[in-house]
Amino acid sequence: MATGSSGSSRSPSPRRRPPEVSVLRVGHRPGRDPRLTTHLALAARAFGAQRMYLHPADLGLAERISAVGRRWGTGFEVVSVDDWKSVVRSFPGAVVHLTMYGLPLERCLPRLARQKRLLLVVGGAKVPPELYRLATFNVAVGHQPHSEVAAVAVTLERLLGIPPPVRAGGAPHRIVPSARGKRVVGSGGGR
Numbered sequence: 197m198a199t200g201s202s203g204s205s206r207s208p209s210p211r212r213r214p215p216e217v218s219v220l221r222v223g224h225r226p227g228r229d230p231r232l233t234t235h236l237a238l239a240a241r242a243f244g245a246q247r248m249y250l251h252p253a254d255l256g257l258a259e260r261i262s263a264v265g266r267r268w269g270t271g272f273e274v275v276s277v278d279d280w281k282s283v284v285r286s287f288p289g290a291v292v293h294l295t296m297y298g299l300p301l302e303r304c305l306p307r308l309a310r311q312k313r314l315l316l317v318v319g320g321a322k323v324p325p326e327l328y329r330l331a332t333f334n335v336a337v338g339h340q341p342h343s344e345v346a347a348v349a350v351t352l353e354r355l356l357g358i359p360p361p362v363r364a365g366g367a368p369h370r371i372v373p374s375a376r377g378k379r380v381v382g383s384g385g386g387r
Contacts, residue, residue: 217356218313218316220284221250223320233254243353247273249275250274291315294337294351295335298336337350
């Protein structure tokens with residue numbers, strides 16, 4: 197317990213719950229971007245996001261990511277959407293457009309951490325200009341060109357921390373940390 201200069205005591209403030217985070221990928225090109233968008237979904241899932249909205253729809257990619265969730269756990273889902281603007285407008289929380297043109301992440305983190313729900317939005321090759329106006333925050337992880345995967349991973353790590361090496365609820369597989377080699381416990385042996 198901290199004691200102020202007047203001798204009064206203050207209770208430490210209760211720790212806030214971290215925000216529930218979703219990711220919106222705008223401008224996915226199904227024939228050209230499946231690898232990058234898969235990496236984005238895997239990073240979002242591994243670093244604690246609850247779901248990824250995908251625009252435009254790519255049902256094959258959504259199924260592949262769902263299969264990862266079934267093997268390795270977590271309730272991460274990929275939701276295909278026809279209209280990214282309706283997701284942004286109806287989201288019940290703060291919309292965070294991750295762009296290298298935004299305000300520095302370090303400056304925005306305290307406000308982001310106080311939110312109950314966050315929607316991290318990353319664009320593809322050409323980000324619609326309207327997104328800059330619709331977002332609650334335009335935030336930059338860095339002010340140099342970088343990938344959407346890096347922006348989401350760094351932002352999630354700063355907001356939620358590094359996930360511990362534990363078995364996710366109901367997962368048939370789990371990695372056992374090892375100084376050398378690979379150790380996977382569970383049915384089927386691995387990925």
